[in-house]
Amino acid sequence: MNAHIASPASSPIALIDADAIIRSARTVIATEADAIRALEPRIGADFVEACRLILACSGRVVVIGMGKSGHIGRKMAATFASTGTPAFFVHPGEASHGDLGMIQPQDIVLALSNSGETDEILFILPVIKRQGIPLIAMTGNDQSSLAKQADLHLDTSVALEACPLGLAPTSSTTAALVMGDALAVALLDARGFTSEDFARSHPAGSLGRRLLLHINDIMHTGEGVPMVAPDASLTQALMEMTRKHLGMTAVVDAERRLLGVFTDGDLRRALDDDGVDLRGASVAELMTRGPKTISSDKLAIEAAQLMERHQIHALLVVDHEQHVVGALNIHDLLRARVV
Known part of the structure; x- marks a missing residue:
């Protein structure tokens, strides 16, 4: 038909x-x-x-x-x-x-x-x-x-x-x-x-994640945290950054107290500086002192806001005595759907 x-x-x-x-x-x-x-x-x-x-x-x-x-x-x-x-x-x-x-x-x-x-x-x-x-x-x-x-x-x-x-x-x-x-x-x-009350009844929603997820829920810890001593060479710092995949490494003393951070940005600045001896310089000479940090009890959304405010892509997590206890970057926040 x-x-x-x-x-x-x-x-x-x-x-x-x-x-x-x-x-x-x-x-x-x-x-x-x-x-x-x-x-x-x-x-x-x-x-x-x-x-x-x-x-x-x-x-x-x-x-x-x-x-x-x-x-x-x-x-x-x-x-x-x-x-x-x-x-x-x-x-x-x-x-x-x-x-x-x-x-x-x-x-x-x-x-x-x-x-x-x-x-x-x-x-x-x-x-x-x-x-x-x-x-x-x-x-x-x-x-x-x-x-x-x-x-x-x-x-x-x-x-x-x-x-x-x-x-x-x-x-x-x-x-x-x-x-x-x-x-x-x-x-x-x-x-x-309050918004916190609302988040507790919506733990799987974006607001719930923003108001309930803390830094210690998503940060890298232990061997996952990139760290080098201040006398480490540029090559050693780069190898640590490559192994840990966070685009940075903490520079710490013998007790893991934070001295500074070495990032991809620090590497680019060193390469542009003709006065820097890249073969002989220690990471302490190239690192950024007084980097932005966060404590593990803060909300993950606060890390996102800190990164956005200062145009950075990673953060070190420290305790009240400035010991490095963790690290995270923007990709961790994206995986957790905080941003």
Whole structure:
């Protein structure tokens, strides 16, 4: 059977009006932006009381919602949990088939429904109310069944959906998402939640690595640290640099106290200096004195900042008595994904 192949002229793609597409997309953005702006004056006493309830909660915030509200609810619970407010999502349809056991008397329920008439949510409300669990509703209708049964109602109503048919949840889900973010950040501020706290719940993320990874987690130690005595020749220093692959070598005394550093840059400067006897000079004559160093208890991101500030590519790690205990370079930071 021969498949019909539309000619370019009859293809729907060929009939697309680029200007109409742009107008449509911009209208969606403008409509949703208006919906968000309309939320601002609604942040008042009920919002504050909702924050107080959650802050006083000894359990968790249990977020429930169906359909698109459920998707927003999942994101909301994840944002709460990662910003210091213990939370999780329960599907209201599954709740009536056993998952209600996940909700305990010390918890708070945050229910999302634009209409406020979602059957799956209304069906489980009596059980939640009987347990004395506080209920915060987030709806687009303050006269809805859900809003009236809630202890607190947060108004996320919108003038119109961005969908031209007025059917697909668009502006309403955006408004609910933003209201959830407002709650999460207000709670974060009230708790005094810090970037370090955030990093502890995101150890695998870039922020976690920046705030949790220390120098001693990634530095070279022991035989991996390039070191030579001050009377070492240029050839000996270069051989040590080559073996250890860090582009430098520490110059230390007999007790491994730092005297200076010899780098690729020092070698280039020596080669450019006609007054230097490269065959007879010791590394102490060519090294840089007072090099930049760091201690092992510092964060790895501090090493990256130090390297960037001084335009260097490696650092020696020293203790409080200036003994060399380690070394690292920019490649170590890149492998650790700190930079």
